[in-house]
Amino acid sequence: MARLCLLLGFTLGLLAPGAHAAGQIGDASRGQTLFSQCSGCHQVGAGAINRVGPHLNNIYGRPAAGLDGFAYSKSMVRAGADGLVWHLDTIDAYLENPRALVSRTRMSFRGFSDPQDRADVMAYLRRFTASPQDIPEAEPTARADLPDLDPAILAIEGDPDYGAYLSSECSTCHQRDGGDAGIPAITLWPEEDFVVAMHAYKQKLRPHPVMQMMAGRLSDEEIAALAAYFARLEE
Amino acid sequence: MTLNRRHFLAATAAATATASLSAPMLRAQGKPRVVVIGGGAGGATAARYIAKDSQGAIDVTLVEPSRTYFTCFFSNLYMAGFTGLEDIAHTYGGLAVGGVNVVHDWATGVDRDTRMVTLASGAVLPYDRLILSPGIDFVEGAVPGWSVAAQNAMPHAYKAGSQTQLLKAQIAAMPEGGTFAMIAPPNPYRCPPGPYERVSMVAHVLSQSNPTAKILIVDPKENFSKQGLFEEGWEHHYPGMISRIGPDFGGDVVEVRPDSMEIVIDGEVEKVDVANVIPAQKAGRIAELAGITNDAGWAPVIPATMQSRMDENIHVLGDASQQGDMPKSGFSANSQAKVAAMAVRGALTGSKVFPARFSNTCWSLIATDDGVKVGASYQATDEKIAKVDGFISQTGEDANLRKATYEESLGWYAGITADMFG
Known part of the structure; x- marks a missing residue:
């Protein structure tokens, strides 16, 4: 997290919206x-x-x-x-x-x-x-709100199953095999780069509206789970 | 898995009452069985994800009559020559390799008490969970004078394939200065921006091959999706070619005469050269046969799982479902399929179930390299799938951004079709 804050220039963790019911x-x-x-x-x-x-x-x-x-x-x-x-x-x-x-x-x-x-x-x-x-x-x-997550799920760090499930939302556009025509590849992206990029979309520092929307409702744990999943994806 | 590897078992005692000797039961031993009806964006995705993620623990059978599936999305682009018919054609080999039993047949009935699907061949498929993703059918009599029997004279081209080819050929054969008319559908219908993207693509063709031709939209709706973006684009790319008659001027009172190629708008007779009639829509017929549709003709579902509100053993995906705020689109169906796949696996194998997440983006092409998009994220509430956030392309955008949006849509097409068909 220290490196992340450095890279983005401010403390993202403090900006995470609180989770309340959908x-x-x-x-x-x-x-x-x-x-x-x-x-x-x-x-x-x-x-x-x-x-x-x-x-x-x-x-x-x-x-x-x-x-x-x-x-x-x-x-x-x-x-x-x-x-x-x-x-x-x-x-x-x-x-x-x-x-x-x-x-x-x-x-x-x-x-x-x-x-x-x-x-x-x-x-x-x-x-x-x-x-x-x-x-x-x-x-x-x-x-708009965070998904209505069970606190027990939120406590799990980088759950690969959760990452795999969440990734199904990504693969509607991003091809798992790394094809990158028109839409960039995210497969085998280094974990830290992935996390930084997603937080940058979430904070609307990166401009793309689809990605701002998708990242905007991912919690820190969810981003970590996705990063872990895509970093290890073999296909 | 291929047909010859499937287990054919003698009918069990419980099933003998419904299955004759000529209708063998297709059943895997001991495993939970999922039958998916409809091999489009909802059904193919659901079948693929359940087979992939259950790793053989669930027996998945997909029932789809067509061996070659043409996506409705991008079929407008084919009409304008931006893509080939072969580029929007897909087969089911990838799903079979991924462990899905693919059966090319029509589903003709669902017995919800015994949990059996009957096929046109007479075969019977038992299920523990049934996923219906049958797309749309047209409401009979919605446009007086039109019926499916008239679809060669006045194509709908709202199920892709031969209808799309036919409409494209009719546009090419229009006389110089002729009239293309579209009867647009009332809400709700498949692909809200679809009719207007189609008008854009027809205008693109005509502006090159037949520049004095006219396009007439007869529309029962006051407003339509991306209206500001389309109207700006039409004015810019195709000035004077397109006119639209809304409900204020009788766009909601229309009759057609396929034999004489006439349309009658609030009593006024218009002779046209091509008539693209897109009637009012309802859930695909098998949903109605299964008895899970409401008076409006759609299948209401529980948002968190996409289960039918009338039968917890049936999930309904995509256009056929009545779920709330999501537009009827391929992207929506694909998104809903993943939620249903997770719920089905959870119910049948006890795998982890996470909160449902839904999203959609619809790209439309207005002219060469002029792409626009609208999208939103959704979440399940008790009552419906509710929109929480969204975005839309803006009027007056830079040409480079529009080109990038178009290129992004090509990337999305490659992504979603890989996600559906493997």
Whole structure:
């Protein structure tokens, strides 16, 4: 680990996210009940139209002030022009305190102070944005997190079986026989180089989006297991 | 393992009721038996991984009617001449060498009570776990006027092989300035960007051989995958060639007349030269015959293991499954297959089971060296496979990046097909 820190120039170990349960956004049915505080002004669902507030179908991924034909406040239009887009994090901030995010928004709502309330409302609203099954780039329906690992598994250092299992995700693209046309070979890569490279993707120091995504959800132990596996792979 | 090495045993007393003398039981002695139906990205991967990782402890039989399998992914590229038909053709020799019993036959029925699969030949395959990866079938009557009987006049080309060749030949034979029409499918369907990559590839061909020809997309959906990327690419590479009629203008009210090569869009008759009809889809028929599909026509599964919600002895992979957020793609099926393979080995041999992990990336080609991609990672929740993170190519990207993305897709093709077929 000392060498790794030296190579990357900062302490990666401290940045590892904590492991908590795999998360859905929240409880959508509870969110539906809470939405009664919103439905005086906002419609959502089949046939929803703009009323006092804009309709909330396809709100996820919509730029702020992004609906044609709705008279937004100047503040909201400016926020949209500045690049505000409604994702999980921005909707969460807006629902907590609308005026903290968009100073002179016309949305007259004091906010949901309880994070669980916000999560549940967001889970309910998420039902009305396109599914990633149909449009893969559609917004997530769960929160990014480490896989829900048994602590006993996490305690195993460089488990070759685990490395072999995890490697099946790699071999969809990286050929085990070391073929490297279009996609680089990772077979027989020295363990330490492998570990450093994966942490560099995880910290988004290396640029490739597929690898940032794949590495981003690997724990230190999982990276070690993979490195051990590929370093010894004979095929 | 080859056919002549397989053990043919006399029917056991328990099985005599279902197996006649002319239908010998195919059974290995004492070992747990896995039967896999469908030799595509889901089934071939699952069969290969179970055989490889169980090291002979599980008897694996793959049932696939075709001796040569053509991947749907990259079949659009074949239509535009970026790859040969032989490059997307695969056989099952590698799986046989890897210890999978490969049976080229149609599965015609599943008896879930006795755990038997019946084949068209009359043979019966007993199983401890059954893996269904049958891909898609088309919903009858989804496009009025079209049926499978009309697939030569108006090809779907949504199962690769002869249909793909036929559509390619029809495009080549289009009259100067003619019209290619695509009836796009409603959600959910195999390969969300697929129809639009196909339009791109048809435009590539026509822009060279028949530049005054037109492409008309009739689409029941308001939005589609990678829409911004495709529309930017079409404007740039094929200006004025492609138009799309969405549901606002009757794209969801369409009828076809294969005899006269007409399509009727919300009452307006259009004469076309090529009609590529991609109807609404459902799980492959064997899933329905097994009685594990829902009213929507798909097979709901438990995310962590890909087990059918209606029968714990059956796992369903890929396009046929209803799992949540993953798009129906070869990459998804391959990813799900590895999760199911681990779960099956765990159940049958007590091998270690790790938490399920899923991922997907879909590459599409818009024009020569202009590749784009969209991908995401997923995890199993109780309710569904849920998307947690993702990325998509951006509009206005540098040509070198697009070229690198295309080259990456070639690398992925080599990788996944090696992963599927050995």
